[in-house]
Every structure is written in structure tokens, then in C-alpha cells.
Amino acid sequence: MVAVSKPRGTRDFTPEEMERRRAVEKKMREIFESYGYREIATPTMEHMELFTMKSGEGVIEETYSFHDKSGRMLALRPELTAPTMRFYMEKMRMSPKPLKVYYFGNCFRYDRPQKGRYREFWQMGCELIGTDKPEAIAELIATAYHVLEGTGLKNVKLRVGDLELLRSFIKKLGVENSEIMRLIDKSDYDGVSELIGEKEGAEEFMEFLNCRELDSLKKFFGGEAGRIESVLEWLSSFGVPYTLDTSIARGLDYYRGIVFEIDAPSLGAEKQLCGGGEYTLLPLLGGDETATAGFALGFDRIVLALEKEGYEFPLPEELVYIHPIGDEMRKEAVLLATELRMKGLKVEMDLMRRSMQKSLQYADRIRAKKAVIMGPDEWEKGMVVVKDMKTGEQKEVRKEEIGGYL
Numbered sequence: 001m002v003a004v005s006k007p008r009g010t011r012d013f014t015p016e017e018m019e020r021r022r023a024v025e026k027k028m029r030e031i032f033e034s035y036g037y038r039e040i041a042t043p044t045m046e047h048m049e050l051f052t053m054k055s056g057e058g059v060i061e062e063t064y065s066f067h068d069k070s071g072r073m074l075a076l077r078p079e080l081t082a083p084t085m086r087f088y089m090e091k092m093r094m095s096p097k098p099l100k101v102y103y104f105g106n107c108f109r110y111d112r113p114q115k116g117r118y119r120e121f122w123q124m125g126c127e128l129i130g131t132d133k134p135e136a137i138a139e140l141i142a143t144a145y146h147v148l149e150g151t152g153l154k155n156v157k158l159r160v161g162d163l164e165l166l167r168s169f170i171k172k173l174g175v176e177n178s179e180i181m182r183l184i185d186k187s188d189y190d191g192v193s194e195l196i197g198e199k200e201g202a203e204e205f206m207e208f209l210n211c212r213e214l215d216s217l218k219k220f221f222g223g224e225a226g227r228i229e230s231v232l233e234w235l236s237s238f239g240v241p242y243t244l245d246t247s248i249a250r251g252l253d254y255y256r257g258i259v260f261e262i263d264a265p266s267l268g269a270e271k272q273l274c275g276g277g278e279y280t281l282l283p284l285l286g287g288d289e290t291a292t293a294g295f296a297l298g299f300d301r302i303v304l305a306l307e308k309e310g311y312e313f314p315l316p317e318e319l320v321y322i323h324p325i326g327d328e329m330r331k332e333a334v335l336l337a338t339e340l341r342m343k344g345l346k347v348e349m350d351l352m353r354r355s356m357q358k359s360l361q362y363a364d365r366i367r368a369k370k371a372v373i374m375g376p377d378e379w380e381k382g383m384v385v386v387k388d389m390k391t392g393e394q395k396e397v398r399k400e401e402i403g404g405y406l
């Protein structure tokens with residue numbers, strides 16, 4: 001047992017895990033960039049106020065916050081949308097529109113840890129600023145879907161809803177917005193039923209919440225579902241399969257209009273991989289009513305879902321191992337290692353002065369593809385031995401030609 005362990009809800013990652021994570025991250029970045037998004041980065045900590053302004057005082061409970069040495073209340077970011085909006089207000093307001101930015105970073109929440117729920121986790125996400133055209137929102141949703149698909153995930157389910165429609169219904173019912181939205185967000189339909197009781201329109205509202213087809217949705221609004229209809233049509237043009245879901249509430253008050261969620265059903269309880277939609281935050285930060293929309297993907301859950309689906313992660317680039325025989329060959333080994341590294345190969349050499357047998361056992365354990373054995377006699381003749389670690393086959397090759405054998 002070590003004297004100090006890591007904080008609850010945080011994780012260490014082994015080299016193997018990091019290789020997997022970096023491979024997934026790389027694919028995700030490629031898709032974001034293929035849609036024209038460019039990466040930004042913001043600080044790990046922000047003024048607490050940024051998050052309370054966005055999500056209310058309640059957020060303090062679930063945020064890691066502290067007073068710094070001069071008494072300012074800071075918070076480890078629980079998400080990256082508010083920091084991005086702050087950054088936009090401070091530095092990016094004049095950027096040409098639409099502005100497309102993406103980010104990848106660790107977030108911190110005082111959540112109850114379980115599989116797929118951590119206190120430190122990673123989000124990759126984006127914001128689309130300056131347009132609310134239906135094809136723009138459809139493209140945003142398509143980006144999220146294609147990023148997930150691009151990682152190799154097979155089974156993801158996209159649901160799209162419209163908060164305008166939901167809120168207009170709630171208004172008609174005359175119940176308190178935040179309470180009913182909270183229940184809907186938790187899919188607590190019994191709770192919703194209880195709250196709206198026998199109110200006029202209650203039955204119709206429950207029917208609306210259960211509506212999953214555009215045609216039936218249109219019936220609630222005299223044959224026209226407005227914006228969502230158009231966004232869904234565009235979504236089909238982007239080749240993205242979706243389900244309509246009138247019951248997406250997205251919990252927080254700043255969401256407006258079109259909202260969406262993507263799940264990996266294989267993950268069980270913590271199955272949500274992505275949440276996003278249109279929102280209004282800039283006015284809270286003193287800005288104009290510029291159109292803003294975005295989404296965040298739970299990176300850790302994506303990796304978990306890939307593992308669950310039995311995805312074969314790409315193997316890391318193959319390693320070459322150099323074993324010099326005897327002390328006089330060590331310097332030559334350093335020179336050869338440097339030369340091969342300059343050619344772009346991954347190279348390790350014996351740093352423990354091991355015997356050949358032990359050295360090659362180590363090479364095997366670190367899964368080296370080839371071993372280069374440098375013996376003084378062969379070296380004198382301008383030769384080295386290249387051993388294929390898989391087949392055990394050995395070949396004497398000229399040192400200038402070694403590149404062709406690795």
C-alpha cells in the first residue's frame with residue numbers, strides 16, 4: 001500500500017491506456033477539423049462566477065472551488081462552454097462568422113464516482129457561433145455524430161428535440177418551468193404526471209412527451225412543426241440517422257431551441273456520450289444576442305464504449321531495439337540509435353548493460369519488432385545482425401542498408 005493514493009474519482013493511465021486514448025483523440029480531432037473547426041484552449045481554472053452565472057448557485061455544490069491566496073474564488077472548470085464564451089467575449093468577438101472552435105480538456109465535477117462517471121474526466125466539444133440557420137444546426141449535429149462514428153463506434157443513438165416546442169407546451173399548462181424540466185431531464189414521467197395532475201392539457205402533454213415521429217408531432221401544432229422539421233430534413237441530407245425525442249430537457253436553463261443527445265446503449269446507466277444544442281449565454285456575459293450552439297462529448301465514455309464493443313485499437317508504431325555486444329560497441333549503438341530516430345523510427349537501446357539473452361528477453365517484453373545486434377567483429381566488417389523478434393529469424397546485413405530491414 002502506498003502512503004498517498006490518488007483522489008477519489010480520478011484515474012492514472014498506463015502507457016497502453018494512453019496509447020488507446022491518444023489514438024481515439026486523434027481520430028476525433030480529424031473529424032472536427034474536416035468540418036472546419038479549429039482548436040482552442042482555455043485555463044483549467046476560472047472565476048467561480050463564470051459558472052454560477054451560467055448555471056446558478058447550485059453548481060457550487062458540484063464544482064471544485066477554492067479561494068486563492070488573494071481571496072478570489074476560483075473553480076476547476078466543470079465544462080468548457082462557459083470558458084469558451086468568456087474567451088469569445090474577451091478575444092474572438094471580431095472573428096469572421098460563423099466561428100467554429102473545438103476543444104479537448106479535462107473537467108472536474110464533484111460527482112458520485114462510478115463506472116463512466118469520474119471527478120476528473122475529459123470532454124472534447126465545440127461551439128458554433130454566429131449562425132442559427134437550420135442547415136448550420138444540422139451540420140453541428142452531424143459533426144457530433146460523425147466524430148463518434150469516426151472513432152469506430154458502431155452502436156450510437158442520436159435523439160433530437162426542440163425546447164421551444166416543449167416550453168410552449170409547459171407554458172400552456174401553467175406549471176413552474178424549472179421543476180418540470182428537472183423531472184423531464186431525469187425521465188421521471190410519474191413525477192411529471194403527478195406535478196401536472198388533472199390540469200387542462202395534461203393528457204395531451206404526456207402524449208407530446210412520448211412523441212417520437214415527426215408526423216405525429218406536427219399534429220400537435222396544426223400540421224407544422226416549424227424549425228425542427230427543417231433541421232431534421234437537413235440532417236437526412238447529412239446522412240445522419242436520428243430519432244425525434246420531444247422529451248429532451250437538457251437540464252439547464254440556458255439551452256434554447258434545438259437540443260440533442262447521443263447515447264451508447266452498451267454502457268448501461270452512464271450511457272450518454274454527448275449532449276448539446278442551441279443556447280444563450282453571451283448576453284449573460286455582457287454580449288449581444290449572437291446565435292450560439294455547441295456540444296460536448298464525454299471522451300472517457302467513448303473509450304469505454306469502444307472497449308465494450310470489442311473495438312481493436314490500432315497497435316502503436318513498432319519499435320526497434322538495439323543491443324550492443326560489449327562496452328566498445330555502446331557509443332556506436334548511440335550513434336546508430338540517433339541515426340534511426342532521425343529517420344523517424346522508434347528506437348530503444350540497451351541501457352542496463354545486460355547480457356544478450358536478458359537484453360533480448362526485455363526486447364520481447366516491450367514488443368520490439370526487430371532487434372539490431374551489434375557485435376564488434378561484424379561491425380568491423382561493416383555488418384550488423386537484424387533479428388525478427390516474431391519469427392526469431394536472424395540476418396546479417398550491411399549497416400548502410402539496415403533501414404530496409406527494419
Ligand code: AMP
Nearest residue numbers: 111116117118121272273274275296298
Ligand atoms: P454535460 O456537460 O453534462 O452535457 O456532459 C457532456 C458529456 O460529458 C456527457 O454526455 C458525458 O458523456 C460526459 N460527462 C459528464 N459528466 C461526466 C463525468 N462525471 N464523468 C465522465 N463523463 C462525464
